[in-house]
Amino acid sequence: MKLSYECGPCFLRQAREAMDLSTDDEILKMEIMNELFIFLSDNFKFGANSNGTGSAMHQLIKEKTGCSDPYYTQKVEGNEIALKLLPEVKKILNEDESLENYVKVAITGNILDFGAFTLEDDIEGVIRQALNKNLAVKDIEEFEESLKTHDKVLYLVDNVGEIVFDKLLLSKIKEYGLDITIAVKSEPIINDACRQDALDAGLDEYGEIVEIGCGTVGYVDSKISEEFRKIFNEHKFVISKGMGNYEGLTEVDLSYKDVYFLLCAKCDTISRDIGVNLQDMLLLKK
Known part of the structure; x- marks a missing residue:
């Protein structure tokens, strides 16, 4: 964008x-x-x-x-919030094990974003409210068809804490028999997830963890490594978490891919670009 x-x-x-x-x-x-x-x-x-x-x-x-990871403490806090809410989230999923509900939970985790919210915001309270909301955009039928059609998927994660909820969706995706590749940042940026964060959350239980080759806000096509570019180009099915990845991928030719954006619209610019309201949650095929 x-x-x-x-x-x-x-x-x-x-x-x-x-x-x-x-x-x-x-x-x-x-x-x-x-x-x-x-x-x-x-x-x-x-x-x-x-x-x-x-x-x-x-x-x-x-x-x-000289501080290479300014948001380190906030990342720890984000994980603590996610883990605290995890029993509530699992209860919701036990009551409704539909793919849509797993997607909604993963999108709710996108609220754990210290780039969009201030450090003083009641993020935990916002997440609890979001768990009771419906998706404003839900291309769920197309999403499930992609899960059934493709044999592999590239999953671009976003924030630490959020990936605790991503793990739940990854477990659901695994039921469809896909090989999953999970992409993380190579260097700390805000509270985005890097390799060790993904390992600590146990994401490697569901797929191979790869680095994008840089530590940028979201996806910046000119900064990714050639190794990751090859991985990106080889995947025709991509799941993109968060606003930063949405912003970056909207400037890339995606015509040959099935790409699904899972995010909470946390700023007016993004909301206008997509055509939704502020704080709407969406599963959007683009």
Whole structure:
């Protein structure tokens, strides 16, 4: 996706949070913010890539502060929230074991996003509310047909914590007999899942874990490794979790693939682009 004017305040909010999590040096934070203003003055323009711009800002903060994983504590917190809610979620699935319900639970996990929500938000409360909502868009029949038609699937995960709920959907997908490849980030970025996070959550029980070759906000086609590009091109069936992957993949030719986006629309720009309301949850074939 391309930048909208609303991305500007969001970038600055994320930058403030990342700096506060990385250093207590107020002088350094002033210097970094000044550099970010200069960067945005040169790069915040119509036609610019939203994921690429956000990734560059987070990389600058990491380099200047020397903190390679600013959101480490928040990732631990995200896992704790997911594990705390897991018994409730499993009870919901025991009462309704439909594919749609497993998809909804996985999408609910997408709320565990410290890129979209602030650190002060009651994320646990928002998740509990979402568990009682229906999907606003649910291309479930097409999704199940893809599960029955293809012999393998590429699953692009998003956030730590969220992957606890992804594991439940992966177990359901495995019932269809597909080989599953699970793609994670190669380096920390916000609270996105890396290899060790996926291993800790036990995702390797259901498929091979691969790295995309970079640590970008969502999917940035110009930054992925050639090894992952080959994997991506070989898969005709892709499940994409989260807004960042949606933003990135909308700029890629997907005409030869069955691609399903599972996300909660947590910002106005994404909501308008898809044509849904803020906080809507969707399973969208695109």
